[in-house]
Amino acid sequence: MKFGVLATDYDGTIARDGALDPDVKAAILEARARGIVAVLATGRILSDLRQAAGNLEFVDAVVAENGAVIAFPNGQSRLLGRLPPQVFLDELRRRGVGFRTGQCIVEADAASAPRILAVIRELELPLVILFNRSRLMVLPQAISKGTGLREALNILRLSAHNAIAIGDAENDHDLLAECEIAVGVSWGSVALQKEADEVLPGNGPRAVAAYIQQAARETRLPRDRIGRHRITVAASEDGRLLEIAIHGRDILVVGDPQSGKSWVTGLACEQMILQGYCVCVVDPEGDYGALESLPGVVVLGGEDQPPDLPDVARALRHFDLSVVVDLSRVPYEDKVSYLKALLPMLASLRRNTGLPHRIVIDEAHYFLHEPNVQQLLDIELGAYTIVTYRPSDLHPDLRKGIDVVVVKRLTQPQEVQTLVTMAGNRNVQPEWTTIFGGLATSEAVLLPGTEEAEGKLRRFRLLPRMTPHVRHRTKYFDIQLAGGQEFVFTDNGQSVGTPARSLKQFVSLLASIPVTSLGGHARRGDFSRWITGVFHDHRLASSVRKIEQRYRLGHLDDVRQSLATLIQERYGFFS
Numbered sequence: 001m002k003f004g005v006l007a008t009d010y011d012g013t014i015a016r017d018g019a020l021d022p023d024v025k026a027a028i029l030e031a032r033a034r035g036i037v038a039v040l041a042t043g044r045i046l047s048d049l050r051q052a053a054g055n056l057e058f059v060d061a062v063v064a065e066n067g068a069v070i071a072f073p074n075g076q077s078r079l080l081g082r083l084p085p086q087v088f089l090d091e092l093r094r095r096g097v098g099f100r101t102g103q104c105i106v107e108a109d110a111a112s113a114p115r116i117l118a119v120i121r122e123l124e125l126p127l128v129i130l131f132n133r134s135r136l137m138v139l140p141q142a143i144s145k146g147t148g149l150r151e152a153l154n155i156l157r158l159s160a161h162n163a164i165a166i167g168d169a170e171n172d173h174d175l176l177a178e179c180e181i182a183v184g185v186s187w188g189s190v191a192l193q194k195e196a197d198e199v200l201p202g203n204g205p206r207a208v209a210a211y212i213q214q215a216a217r218e219t220r221l222p223r224d225r226i227g228r229h230r231i232t233v234a235a236s237e238d239g240r241l242l243e244i245a246i247h248g249r250d251i252l253v254v255g256d257p258q259s260g261k262s263w264v265t266g267l268a269c270e271q272m273i274l275q276g277y278c279v280c281v282v283d284p285e286g287d288y289g290a291l292e293s294l295p296g297v298v299v300l301g302g303e304d305q306p307p308d309l310p311d312v313a314r315a316l317r318h319f320d321l322s323v324v325v326d327l328s329r330v331p332y333e334d335k336v337s338y339l340k341a342l343l344p345m346l347a348s349l350r351r352n353t354g355l356p357h358r359i360v361i362d363e364a365h366y367f368l369h370e371p372n373v374q375q376l377l378d379i380e381l382g383a384y385t386i387v388t389y390r391p392s393d394l395h396p397d398l399r400k401g402i403d404v405v406v407v408k409r410l411t412q413p414q415e416v417q418t419l420v421t422m423a424g425n426r427n428v429q430p431e432w433t434t435i436f437g438g439l440a441t442s443e444a445v446l447l448p449g450t451e452e453a454e455g456k457l458r459r460f461r462l463l464p465r466m467t468p469h470v471r472h473r474t475k476y477f478d479i480q481l482a483g484g485q486e487f488v489f490t491d492n493g494q495s496v497g498t499p500a501r502s503l504k505q506f507v508s509l510l511a512s513i514p515v516t517s518l519g520g521h522a523r524r525g526d527f528s529r530w531i532t533g534v535f536h537d538h539r540l541a542s543s544v545r546k547i548e549q550r551y552r553l554g555h556l557d558d559v560r561q562s563l564a565t566l567i568q569e570r571y572g573f574f575s
Helices: 022-033 046-053 086-094 110-123 145-156 170-178 190-195 205-218 261-274 289-293 309-316 332-353 396-400 413-423 426-437 503-510 515-524 526-535 538-552 560-570
Strands: 005-008 037-041 061-064 069-071 077-079 099-101 106-109 127-132 135-140 163-167 181-185 198-200 230-236 241-245 251-254 279-283 297-301 322-326 358-361 384-388 404-407 443-446 458-462
Touching (some): 005 022, 005 205, 022 037, 037 145, 061 145, 069 145, 086 110, 110 127, 127 170, 145 163, 145 170, 230 261, 261 358, 261 458, 279 332, 297 309, 515 526, 515 538, 526 538
Parallel strands (some): 005 037, 251 384, 297 322
Antiparallel strands (some): 099 106, 127 135, 230 458
16 A cells, blocks of 8 residues: 555654654655655544644644544634533533643543543433543544544545554554554553564664655555454354455455356455545456446446546545446457556556555456556556456466455366465375365355465355346346347358347257357357347346357357357346
C-alpha cells in the first residue's frame, strides 16, 4: 500500500508535557512536502491544543475532543456530537465534581469516574466515559478518534487503508484500528502495544520523528506487516474460518473452465469492497457485473467499445468507489490492445495515488503471457489478483511474483504440473492431481507457502456470496422460440440439420452437427451472440464466449460437450 496519510496522537506521542516536539514538527512538514496528508488526533479541547501546540497549520486536519470535533487550517470545523444536556452539567456541579467542557465533551479527573457514571445512569443519558491516563472524557456514544478520523478523511477524499496511525494511550485504540498500519509506542500503554501491528522502540517523541521521516521517504506501507486486514472466504474441513491477509500480496486463482474461479474471486471482491477497499476488476467476459449491487461499485463498459481510459482513471481517484471494467462485448483483438493501455495506467495510478487498492484481472492467460508483462504490470505493488484456467500460459516473471495460490477444480496435467513447479516440490504431484481433480464446486484449496495454509495443502469450503452470480432459470430451457429467433446451423454457408427452436433442442442437436459447422460458429461468436440477442442471458453468453475463445486459440478441439454441459448446468437440467 502507498503511504498517503499520517494520523498521530498528540500528548505522549509527539508532545511531552504538552509541548510539541520540534523534531516531530519538522518530520511532519517534510512528509507533507512529499504529498502525505497529516492528521492530528487528540483528546484535547481544540482551544487547549492551540495554546499548547501553537499554530496548527503544520497539519492538514485536527481531530479534537477525541473525535467529536474536526477542524481544518482554513478555520472551518465540524461537530460530530453535541455537549451533554445542561441538567447533566448542573448535577455534576451539585455533587462537587470538577470538570471542564469543550464543544462536545466533558473533561474531568479520572478519580471522579464513579460519581459521573452514577449521574449518567440516573439521568439515563446516551453518554460514555473514556479514560486517558489520569483524565477522563464524557462523550456521546459511538464517538472516538477512529470515527473522527474517518469523517476527516471522507472530507479530504482519502482512504484510511493508505494510512499509518501512531498512538500511546487507552483512547488511541480506535484510531489505530481504523488505519492500515497501527503503531504503538514502546513507552505507552502495554494494552495498545498488544493490538498494534508494530511497536516503535525508543523513549519519546524523537523516535516518532525518525519513524515518520523513514516512512515518508520509503512511501510504501511495510510489505511484511500482514495483520488485521483479512478477508474471510471459507470454512476449512475442521470448521475453522479461513481468513486470508490481502495486504501487499499478489494472488493467483486457478481452476478448470466453469469450476468457479470467478465465483471465488467475486467473493473476495465483495469482502474487500465492504471493508472499504477500492477494487478495480478487469472483466473480459462480463462475470462481475453483479458486484454493482454493492455500495460504491460502478460498471464501466459493456458496449461494443471499451470505456475511455480517462473515465476509468477519474472513477478510481475516489477511494470509496470500486470499478468493474466490462469488456464482454469487445472483440478479442480489441481487448488485447485496450489492456495494453489500461493495465499500465492502473499500475501508474496506484503507485502515484495508492488507488485502486487491488487490481483483479480475469482471463489473464489471454493478456499476460508475453515478455512485455513487466510493462503491463507493476508486480512489486503486491496489488494483483490474477485469475486463469491456464497458469502455464502466464509469463514466468509473473508466476515468480505470486504470493498466494487458490485452486478450484483442476484436471489438466500440464496445469497441475505448473503449480507443482511453482511450489518447488515435484514429489507432491500425484497427491495434488487427485485432490485438485476431486474438488466439488463449493470447494477450493490453498497451496502451501503462505501463513494461512499452515505448511500444508489446505482444503476448504467456500462461504456463500452476497451478490448473485449464476441464477438457474429452468423455465427458459424448454421455451419455444418465435419464428426468426431459432438457431440455424450452417456449414460453408449452407444450413445443416434442423433449426434449434429452444435451448433444450439446441443441446440435443449438438451431437448430430458436424464439427466443421460448430467450429465455424464458434470462431464467429455465433453461439454467444444468439444467446445474448434472443434470451438476454448475459451470464450464459459470457461463459459461452469463453468456450468460443478457447476454440479460436486452439485450446479446445470440439465445442459440443462444453456447450451442452454449460447450458444444462446453467438451467438446472440434466438429461
